[in-house]
Amino acid sequence: xxHFEITKLPVVxxxxxxxxxxxxxxxxxxxxxxxxxxxxxxxxxTYRDAAMPAxxxxxxxxxxxxxFIMKVICYNTRYGLPIATQNLIHSDKxxxxxxxxxxxxEQTVSWYIARMRNTWRYFDSNSVTDAIELDxxxxxxxxxxxxxxxxNISKFKSDASVYYEDLINLNSSRHITPKPSNYYxxxxxxxxxLENFYARVKAxxx
Numbered sequence: 001x002x003h004f005e006i007t008k009l010p011v012v013x014x015x016x017x018x019x020x021x022x023x024x025x026x027x028x029x030x031x032x033x034x035x036x037x038x039x040x041x042x043x044x045x046t047y048r049d050a051a052m053p054a055x056x057x058x059x060x061x062x063x064x065x066x067x068f069i070m071k072v073i074c075y076n077t078r079y080g081l082p083i084a085t086q087n088l089i090h091s092d093k094x095x096x097x098x099x100x101x102x103x104x105x106e107q108t109v110s111w112y113i114a115r116m117r118n119t120w121r122y123f124d125s126n127s128v129t130d131a132i133e134l135d136x137x138x139x140x141x142x143x144x145x146x147x148x149x150x151x152n153i154s155k156f157k158s159d160a161s162v163y164y165e166d167l168i169n170l171n172s173s174r175h176i177t178p179k180p181s182n183y184y185x186x187x188x189x190x191x192x193x194l195e196n197f198y199a200r201v202k203a204x205x206x
Contacts, residue, residue, distance in 0.1 A: 002037040012094040013071040019099040023172035025071040042109035045072040074153040101164040112142040122175040
């Protein structure tokens, strides 16, 4: 994993989806126990843990303190957050860390699985291996979502970057997404869709 020195506060982790950002954020917080961790304070789902305090707690804390680590998804930096927080993320004040995933196909497959299960993080090691429906509209949406995320995150000026493939031996409660029994069928379909997507993008630029 990349090693770097945090030179300013707060720390904002701007993440591509399915890039191991939750686990990385928890690990970074464990190395910096004086910094309070807020994972996606603008997340509206119900499955939360101690690393995911509610938005009002984040607002109250961050109004008077910059000793925190906040993780947000790259295309949600202006969603559900106070204007002051939005402006902070897009300023030079915080230490910005971006998280990425080199293998875009595996990243897209992970997004599709999460979307179809409506489960974006796992807090235990129980395996869920049932086959997942092959929904052509959601398959196409997965390709578009990850492609747009990579384009979005490229616009951030980061102080450091980390990659999913380099995240090993992390101190985190998060678990890797369990693969469904038809994982390879999903992968094959998405590989073709990714190839076609970028072929269209290339053709449009010519």
